[in-house]
Amino acid sequence: MHSDRAPLTLKIAAAAGLLFMHLPILLIFAYAFTTEDQSFQWPPPGLTLKWFAVTWNRPDVWAALGLSLKVAAISTAMALVLGTFCAAAVSRSRFFGRETVSLMVILPIALPGVVTGIALRSAFSIAEIPFSTWTIVLGHATFCVVVVYNNAVARFRRTSGSLIEASMDLGANSFQTLRHVILPNIATALLVGGMLAFALSFDEVIVTTFTAGQQQTLPIWMLEELVRPRERPVTNVVAMIVVLVTLLPILGAYYLTRGTDQVAGQGK
Amino acid sequence: MSAVTFNDVSRHFGAIKAVDAVSLDIAEGEFFAMLGPSGSGKTTCLRLIAGFERPTAGDIRIFAQPVQDLPPYKRNVNTVFQDYALFPHLNVRDNVAYALMIAGQGRRERYRAAQEALEMVQLAGYDLRKPSELSGGQRQRVALARALVNKPRVLLLDEPLGALDLKLREQMQEELKSLQRQLGITFVFVTHDQGEALSMADRVAVFDHGKIIQTGTPEDIYFRPEVPFVADFVGSSNVLPAALVAQLAGESRPASIRPERLILGAEGRIRARVTGLSFLGLATRVSLDAQGTRLTALLPQDAPRPAPGDEVGVGWNADDLHLMTAGAGA
Amino acid sequence: MTQVQPAHFTSAGGIGTRLSDILWRHPRLLIALLLLPPALWLGVIYLGSLFALLAQSFFSIDHFTGLVKYEFTLSTYAQLIRPSNFDIILRTVVMAFCVSLTSAVISFPIAYFAARYARGAWRAVFYLGIMMPLWSSYLVKIYAWKLILAKEGILTWALQKLHLEWVLDAFLALPVIGGNSLSVSTAGTFIVFVYVWLPFMILPIQAALERVPPSMLEASGDLGATPAQTFRHVLLPLALPGVVAGSIFTFSLTLGDYIIPQIIGTSRLFIGQAVYQHQGIAGNIPLAAAFAMVPIAIMGLYLWAAKRMGAFDAL
Numbered sequence: 001m002h003s004d005r006a007p008l009t010l011k012i013a014a015a016a017g018l019l020f021m022h023l024p025i026l027l028i029f030a031y032a033f034t035t036e037d038q039s040f041q042w043p044p045p046g047l048t049l050k051w052f053a054v055t056w057n058r059p060d061v062w063a064a065l066g067l068s069l070k071v072a073a074i075s076t077a078m079a080l081v082l083g084t085f086c087a088a089a090v091s092r093s094r095f096f097g098r099e100t101v102s103l104m105v106i107l108p109i110a111l112p113g114v115v116t117g118i119a120l121r122s123a124f125s126i127a128e129i130p131f132s133t134w135t136i137v138l139g140h141a142t143f144c145v146v147v148v149y150n151n152a153v154a155r156f157r158r159t160s161g162s163l164i165e166a167s168m169d170l171g172a173n174s175f176q177t178l179r180h181v182i183l184p185n186i187a188t189a190l191l192v193g194g195m196l197a198f199a200l201s202f203d204e205v206i207v208t209t210f211t212a213g214q215q216q217t218l219p220i221w222m223l224e225e226l227v228r229p230r231e232r233p234v235t236n237v238v239a240m241i242v243v244l245v246t247l248l249p250i251l252g253a254y255y256l257t258r259g260t261d262q263v264a265g266q267g268k
Numbered sequence: 269m270s271a272v273t274f275n276d277v278s279r280h281f282g283a284i285k286a287v288d289a290v291s292l293d294i295a296e297g298e299f300f301a302m303l304g305p306s307g308s309g310k311t312t313c314l315r316l317i318a319g320f321e322r323p324t325a326g327d328i329r330i331f332a333q334p335v336q337d338l339p340p341y342k343r344n345v346n347t348v349f350q351d352y353a354l355f356p357h358l359n360v361r362d363n364v365a366y367a368l369m370i371a372g373q374g375r376r377e378r379y380r381a382a383q384e385a386l387e388m389v390q391l392a393g394y395d396l397r398k399p400s401e402l403s404g405g406q407r408q409r410v411a412l413a414r415a416l417v418n419k420p421r422v423l424l425l426d427e428p429l430g431a432l433d434l435k436l437r438e439q440m441q442e443e444l445k446s447l448q449r450q451l452g453i454t455f456v457f458v459t460h461d462q463g464e465a466l467s468m469a470d471r472v473a474v475f476d477h478g479k480i481i482q483t484g485t486p487e488d489i490y491f492r493p494e495v496p497f498v499a500d501f502v503g504s505s506n507v508l509p510a511a512l513v514a515q516l517a518g519e520s521r522p523a524s525i526r527p528e529r530l531i532l533g534a535e536g537r538i539r540a541r542v543t544g545l546s547f548l549g550l551a552t553r554v555s556l557d558a559q560g561t562r563l564t565a566l567l568p569q570d571a572p573r574p575a576p577g578d579e580v581g582v583g584w585n586a587d588d589l590h591l592m593t594a595g596a597g598a
Numbered sequence: 599m600t601q602v603q604p605a606h607f608t609s610a611g612g613i614g615t616r617l618s619d620i621l622w623r624h625p626r627l628l629i630a631l632l633l634l635p636p637a638l639w640l641g642v643i644y645l646g647s648l649f650a651l652l653a654q655s656f657f658s659i660d661h662f663t664g665l666v667k668y669e670f671t672l673s674t675y676a677q678l679i680r681p682s683n684f685d686i687i688l689r690t691v692v693m694a695f696c697v698s699l700t701s702a703v704i705s706f707p708i709a710y711f712a713a714r715y716a717r718g719a720w721r722a723v724f725y726l727g728i729m730m731p732l733w734s735s736y737l738v739k740i741y742a743w744k745l746i747l748a749k750e751g752i753l754t755w756a757l758q759k760l761h762l763e764w765v766l767d768a769f770l771a772l773p774v775i776g777g778n779s780l781s782v783s784t785a786g787t788f789i790v791f792v793y794v795w796l797p798f799m800i801l802p803i804q805a806a807l808e809r810v811p812p813s814m815l816e817a818s819g820d821l822g823a824t825p826a827q828t829f830r831h832v833l834l835p836l837a838l839p840g841v842v843a844g845s846i847f848t849f850s851l852t853l854g855d856y857i858i859p860q861i862i863g864t865s866r867l868f869i870g871q872a873v874y875q876h877q878g879i880a881g882n883i884p885l886a887a888a889f890a891m892v893p894i895a896i897m898g899l900y901l902w903a904a905k906r907m908g909a910f911d912a913l
Contacts, residue, residue, distance in 0.1 A: 167355075
């Protein structure tokens with residue numbers, strides 16, 4: 001009979017799997033403090049905090065960080081609007097297929113990023129659109145829609161459709177219903193979707209290499225350091241900060257979806 | 269004065285005729301039940317009155333005013349939803365006061381009205397709870413208070429007791445009935461439970477396939493079903509096929525007779541074989557086979573009981589056989 | 599409660615109410631208005647770009663002028679099946695297959711433990727334990743492996759401590775998958791692919807396993823199956839849609855990635871790199887477009903097959 005105690009081999013395999021997933025990330029933290037600045041020598045010959053100061057004084061890192069935050073904020077805002085609209089339309093319609101809309105929003109993330117990237121880039125060149133923050137945003141918002149949509153659609157499904165009817169029955173018009181019933185009920189789902197979209201955009205590199213031109217987002221800055229390492233210690237510090245920054249929205253999303261059956265990362 | 273009038277109202281969804289040329293007339297102050305199996309169109313009729321659906325054809329009037337072009341928020345009609353539809357983000361008091369908040373009433377005024385409404389449904393003191401902290405019966409009362417706080421002229425109830433357990437349901441039936449008498453508001457009540465409809469309503473409309481097939485008092489519906497479907501749905505009435513009735517009464521129409529009105533004995537109008545017995549406490553149910561027609565009889569506790577396999581005579585008083593209008597038996 | 603109200607409220611209301619009236623009278627108008635912006639964005643801009651790309655794959659490049667000739671031709675597709683290009687496709691598909699299979703094997707115990715045994719606090723640990731690597735920066739994860747696999751890195755160091763460096767040397771001496779160090783070998787590329795896509799495999803398997811009621815496993819045991827038989831005949835078939843769903847991600851992501859093999863691996867190209875280089879360095883958009891169609895075509899076939907297996911229910 002199966003008891004509720006896991007077999008030992010299963011425990012070991014699961015624990016080993018989780019360690020495999022986490023140790024490499026933890027390693028980043030150790031390297032941020034190494035005194036070695038030419039190679040990836042392990043163990044670190046000594047520990048220091050000086051690279052944090054060096055990184056702090058690097059205008060290129062700040063510029064890249066600024067652009068990444070700006071792009072992520074605008075893309076998230078757009079994805080919130082588009083994703084919520086899609087989810088609302090699907091939930092309101094008796095005739096319109098959920099599958100068609102789902103396919104449409106999932107396509108940018110289901111197709112390899114390199115396809116999305118080159119398609120957008122060649123479209124920009126055909127339409128003679130110069131590269132700008134907006135070309136990056138265009139790409140990012142396209143694949144961020146899906147995380148907002150997934151969260152919003154799940155919430156709409158759990159929110160009984162009769163709430164809207166009840167509100168109108170009690171004298172509220174569509175806009176009053178939106179303000180007093182719909183928005184309060186989907187707010188946390190939108191917050192979660194927005195945070196995930198932000199994290200997704202903040203970290204994106206593949207599509208961005210095609211839509212950024214000469215601009216540097218933080219991931220692009222890192223990619224160039226990876227391909228042609230110039231200053232390893234600064235890269236180490238930036239890598240650690242990036243890990244910390246992306247984890248915040250994930251922990252926040254987890255905190256907000258605790259106790260529901262939603263999986264915050266679905267559809268990444 | 270008529271509270272609600274339907275004139276040949278239809279609501280079609282593509283090829284599906286959810287409501288098909290229905291006409292009805294609900295009087296002011298009446299407790300009106302719409303009874304039927306699921307998918308029979310009764311809920312769609314209710315939603316047409318509330319304004320959640322628009323008719324594809326026909327004319328709906330509420331207190332003589334046409335309402336086809338009036339959205340729900342402009343109709344003085346309120347609904348108690350099947351799933352109660354309480355706003356999960358608002359506490360009980362704000363749920364009940366919602367309509368007044370939308371209407372622009374001040375906080376004190378609307379909280380006092382909410383207080384009164386909650387007292388009326390015996391939920392005083394629950395103001396600050398969230399709907400998720402209430403039991404099913406309490407939610408039901410909140411939904412009722414919320415629908416009544418705006419003083420509607422017609423209250424619509426969509427299977428409001430469906431989610432409650434048996435005991436609570438019987439208690440709520442009593443309360444709804446007395447509330448309706450006390451307020452004098454027209455109640456339109458949708459249910460698939462014939463017992464509920466018969467015990468509460470002044471008049472019942474039986475729905476099937478988007479049409480009303482009989483409207484009448486509970487006694488009419490119970491004792492004088494006009495078509496086999498009603499006889500069958502409203503209670504396990506015996507339906508005698510037209511051919512059998514032709515031999516017995518000389519008219520080729522199906523007829524119905526209540527199980528408790530069948531008399532078993534050595535003599536009778538027809539002969540039947542006993543196929544089964546079940547003890548129900550106050551009575552014994554006897555299943556019979558009369559040359560292919562299945563019948564059910566209810567015998568009082570003290571009557572002599574036949575044994576399975578026995579041949580018996582089945583009789584009844586001529587008055588108890590009710591001839592129906594429609595074609596062959598259901 | 600005795601005050602008689604009118605049958606309807608005549609308050610005409612402001613502009614909000616008047617707009618609401620219109621929307622109530624035309625329920626499809628609301629849906630159309632809601633769908634219009636996303637349809638313009640995704641349907642016109644995004645799908646439009648994809649079709650423009652598809653169209654370009656049927657043009658060719660003039661090798662003397664370096665300009666695109668706008669005439670229909672299948673010559674770019676003919677170039678794809680030349681040995682040098684076909685090798686790239688084959689290498690990528692084999693890699694995607696190996697990565698998917700290995701991810702599934704590593705994922706299964708984690709997903710099974712999380713779905714079946716993790717309760718209370720452990721549930722949160724597993725949830726975050728899978729989510730955090732999923733959402734950690736993609737580049738940082740690659741970078742971490744560059745640190746690990748480097749010749750002077752932690753892996754070599756650990757093997758030296760265990761006096762096992764001969765194992766690594768023997769492994770690196772193998773043809774095809776070996777190399778100078780792990781960070782410039784195909785084996786290294788493979789490890790990083792598995793690592794980076796692993797969470798995408800765990801989540802759907804976990805979702806599929808969570809739908810298996812424990813009583814079903816008990817029934818199997820009750821009917822005399824050993825745990826191994828239960829696994830083979832009950833658990834595995836029920837988890838398979840989850841594995842297929844997960845492999846959609848691992849397969850698609852591996853097919854389209856160009857950064858991992860560029861940073862960790864040999865100079866032998868993968869599809870993503872070929873697209874990137876033809877587009878960027880060579881300026882041969884038609885050939886790049888044709889290369890980009892390969893993952894789309896493979897994924898199209900894959901999705902069609904997965905749909906027939908019912909794998910989408912596990913997403």
